[in-house]
Every structure is written in structure tokens, then in C-alpha cells.
Amino acid sequence: GAGVSQSPSNKVTEKGxxxxxxxxxxxxHTALYWYRQRLGQGLEFLIYFQGNSAPDKSGLPSxxxxxxxxxxxxxxxxIQRTQQEDSAVYLCASSxxxxxxxxxxxxxxxxxx
Amino acid sequence: AQSVTQLxxxxxxxxxxxVLLRCNYSSSVPPYLFWYVQxxxxxxxxxxxxxxxxTLVKGINGFEAEFKKSETSFHLTKPSAHMSDAAEYFCAVxxxxxxxxxxxxxxxxxxxxxx
Numbered sequence: 001g002a003g004v005s006q007s008p009s010n011k012v013t014e015k016g017x018x019x020x021x022x023x024x025x026x027x028x029h030t031a032l033y034w035y036r037q038r039l040g041q042g043l044e045f046l047i048y049f050q051g052n053s054a055p056d057k058s059g060l061p062s063x064x065x066x067x068x069x070x071x072x073x074x075x076x077x078x079i080q081r082t083q084q085e086d087s088a089v090y091l092c093a094s095s096x097x098x099x100x101x102x103x104x105x106x107x108x109x110x111x112x113x
Numbered sequence: 114a115q116s117v118t119q120l121x122x123x124x125x126x127x128x129x130x131x132v133l134l135r136c137n138y139s140s141s142v143p144p145y146l147f148w149y150v151q152x153x154x155x156x157x158x159x160x161x162x163x164x165x166x167x168t169l170v171k172g173i174n175g176f177e178a179e180f181k182k183s184e185t186s187f188h189l190t191k192p193s194a195h196m197s198d199a200a201e202y203f204c205a206v207x208x209x210x211x212x213x214x215x216x217x218x219x220x221x222x223x224x225x226x227x228x
Contacts, residue, residue: 004156033215042117042203042218043157056215091156095214100145100164100207102216104156 002026004105006092012111013082021077021108025094030072033102036061037089046090049075051097082112115140115208119219127227132191134222136178136204139185145207146187147216148178152200160202163187174198199226 005024013019025032030051035043045059049069060066064083069075079086089109093102120135138144145164149157161172168180178189187204201223205216 031214035216035218040122040220042119042220043205043216045215045217048215050214059215093157100147100162100214101159104149104158106154106156 004092004094004103006090006105006108008108009106010109010111012113015084015112016081018078018080019082019110021079021090021110023075023077023092023094023105025073025075025092026103028072028096029094029103030097031095031099031102032069032075033093033095034067034075034077035091035093037091037107039088043091046077079110082110084112086110087112115144115206115217117204117206117217117219119202119204119222121222122220123223123225125225125227126194128196129193132176132189132194132198132224134189134202134204134224136187136189136219137185138187138204138206140206140208142208146178146180147205147207148172148176148187148189149203149205149218150200151203151221157203160189194224194226196226196228199224 007022032049034046037043047067048056064080067077089107091107093104095102118137147162148160163180171177204219
């Protein structure tokens with residue numbers, strides 16, 4: 001079946017612009033996660049959605065970052081007024097309710113010039 | 114707070130040699146531990162996981178890992194490296210019992226396999 005998909009695969013933007021990154025989770029997966037992977041580093045947790053519960057936003061680095069999810073489907077991560085330090089690969093993952101395994105998408109590579 | 118340390122950002126082995134990638138964690142509660150592999154320009158793929166029970170866990174592609182509570186370690190091994198094993202490997206911990214399902218990752222180890 002289809003895996004987690006993300007778009008765009010690459011995004012180059014100018015400092016100060018807003019960007020939106022999209023994640024389509026695996027159908028039926030109620031949990032959705034966003035992570036950030038800076039060059040040469042591990043993944044940092046950003047935000048977690050589980051069904052209709054309030055999201056866990058504890059990993060968002062600043063108020064320029066926000067994310068939405070409609071029901072148990074698509075999620076968008078928005079970064080406002082992008083800065084050069086936002087350059088990274090943004091990875092989305094999804095999982096079934098109660099499951100430990102997270103399935104990752106290929107990521108969106110964001111470059112802020 | 115939980116954390117994961119991967120010793121060695123780069124490991125190089127010869128084809129057919131033993132692969133050993135090290136992972137140590139800290140967690141205030143019994144952890145759930147994972148190894149993921151990332152091939153170039155691809156997402157992460159789960160290799161194996163430890164939750165409870167048997168401390169030696171077998172995963173895909175001939176990899177296995179052993180949970181050692183006394184050493185707070187979860188090292189990844191493979192008896193004989195193959196060229197296709199060249200990738201980046203991430204150890205991760207989940208603090209589910211503390212209500213935190215998000216994974217905390219180590220900084221990764223890039224495995225090179227020499228012919």
C-alpha cells in the first residue's frame with residue numbers, strides 16, 4: 001500500500017518568507033508526527049497529533065512554527081518568516097493508534113537563502 | 114528527560130566483517146528502544162525494536178540488537194556486512210510510559226562498507 005508522502009520534496013525560499021510543508025499519512029493511521037533533521041544531526045521532534053486530541057506541541061522551536069491536521073488525514077507544517085537556521089529536512093511519520101512503529105515519509109528538504 | 118548517545122558518527126568496515134554500532138540511552142522509566150536505517154534520499158525505515166521480553170531482538174536484513182539494562186545500551190550488530198548495508202543508522206527511544214510517544218533520536222552513525 002501507499003506509504004507516507006510529503007510535498008514538496010525540495011523547497012528553496014528566501015529569508016523572511018513563509019513556507020507550507022505537506023504530509024499525507026498512511027490511510028488509517030491516527031497518529032502523525034513532524035520531525036526536523038538538521039545536517040549531520042539526528043531528528044528533533046516538533047509536534048504530534050493523535051486523533052482528535054489536543055496536539056503535543058512541546059517540540060516546536062518558536063512561535064514561527066505551527067502545524068494543523070484535519071481529522072486523521074493531511075497535515076501541514078507552516079514556518080513563518082523563515083530564517084537560515086530553519087534550513088533542514090522536515091520529516092513526517094504516522095502510526096496506528098497505540099502502535100510503537102512510526103512510518104516515515106521521504107522528507108522535505110528546506111533551504112532558506 | 115531522556116537522551117540517546119551514538120558513539121561514532123562514522124564507522125567503516127570491510128565487506129564480510131562484523132558490524133557494531135553503539136547506542137546508549139538515558140531514561141527515567143523502562144524505555145522502548147528502536148533502530149532505524151536511512152538510505153540516501155529516503156525516509157527512515159524501522160530495523161528493529163525492543164519493548165519488553167527477550168533482550169536480544171532480531172530485525173530485518175540480518176541485524177540484531179541486545180538490550181542491556183545494566184549498561185543502558187542497545188548496540189546494533191550484524192555478523193557479516195554487505196555493501197547494501199551502507200547507510201545512516203539512528204538509535205531512538207520512546208518514553209511511552211511517561212506519556213510521550215514521540216521518539217528521541219541519537220545523532221546517527223554513517224556506516225561505510227569497503228569492498
